[in-house]
Structure formats: C-alpha cells, structure tokens
Amino acid sequence: MDAVIAFYCDVLGMNILRSWGDGVEAGAMLDTGNGVIELFANAEPGRRPGQVDHIALATDKVDECMAACAKEGLKVIMAPQDIVVPCETPYPLHIAFVEGKAGEIIEFFDEK
Template identity: 40%
Template sequence: MSLIKGIHHVSMKCSSTEEYEKTIDFYKNILGIPVTREWQAGIMLDTGNGIVEIFNDGDDAPGKGVIRHFAFATDDVDACVEAVKAAGYEVFIEPKDIEIASTPVFPARIAFCKGPLGEEIELFEEK
C-alpha cells in the first residue's frame, strides 16, 4: 500500500513583483485556475487535482532545475493553446494526437507551452 495519495502541489518562485503578477495572471486569468488561498508572499491555485503554488520572495529565482515539465489535464487542448497564444506566450509544440505505446495503448491530445517563468507546461487531453 502506498503512503502517497498523489501530488499535492507544484511550487514556483518569482524573483520580482512584476514576475509574480505576470505569473498569477497567466495561471488565473489565461488558464482559468481559481485561487484557493492567498497570503502576503504567495498564492495557491486549485487545478481540481492538485495545486499550483506561486511565491513572491523577491530573491533571485532558483536556477533551472531537474523538473522537465508539468502537465495539466484538460478537456480541450486546442482552446488552451488559443488562450495561451492570444496572451502572447510561446507554444513550442502545437496540438497533436499521440498514442503512448503502453499496454493498453494510451491515446491523448497534447501541446506544450512556456509559462511566464519559462516553465514548460504540457496540456494533456486523454482520449
């Protein structure tokens, strides 16, 4: 039996108030993720199955780490991509249908974009 129930949250650190506000705008207003908690130096946005936590510490942001990307489940990859592009963010893998060669085969529609901090975000629609 696993002691782990799932991923609780993904945390990002901003190095300026401008970066913090831009990051919140992206996740809250462009992707439509609602705020669940907010405090002086941070905010939590609830994706429905986990939380995106954003800090405004004012320090230097950490260097590039070992996290390759994180993925958001969606029912409409194409609508997400339209919203991201309309807001001026980079989509570096356009929406496409894939089949993950697993047993059983796992069909999905995916796209990748960059967020305000340069984070790689996968938009993932199970078929």
C-alpha cells in the same frame, strides 16, 4: 508574480486558494481542479532540480487552451497533436506544450 497569477486565473480559469506575503516573500496556491500549483515570488528562474520536467494539465479543451496562450503571446513549444504513449497499455492523447509566464513548461492533455 502578478502576471503569472493573472495568466493561470484569468486565462486558464484557475482560482486562488490562498496567498501570502508581499514582494519577494509573496506566494500563492492555485486550484487546478484536481491539484494545486504553488507559486513563489523568490523562486530561482531556470532551476531544474530532480526529474520533474513540466506540469501537465488535463483538459478536454487542448486547442482552446493553446489559442488562449497564443493570444497571451506565450511561446508554443509543441502545437496540438495526437500521440500514443507506448506504455504497458498504449495511451492515446491529444497534447500541446507552451512556455508559461514564469518560464515553466505547461502541457495540456486530453485522454482519447
């Protein structure tokens, strides 16, 4: 839990909004700037309920975020690249994916 909080706060620049408990009962809420990530020490690793596949964080520094993640030794799932999501109005993005410290998949994206 401490390593996950340190990654999000020290590497990605988020702030702790609130935290509670100790050991397996610990939890925290981190400010993403436009939302909140909730962390729970007693969450089941690999749990995949529902349709949510990953978290996506908007940033104008995709490449810098990935460099910071690589420096932390995190597994790169997709190196930074430009794509166009083929929705109603084409949606151009600069994106990258990494596996976080808790096994979560993190997307960094920048709207182009």
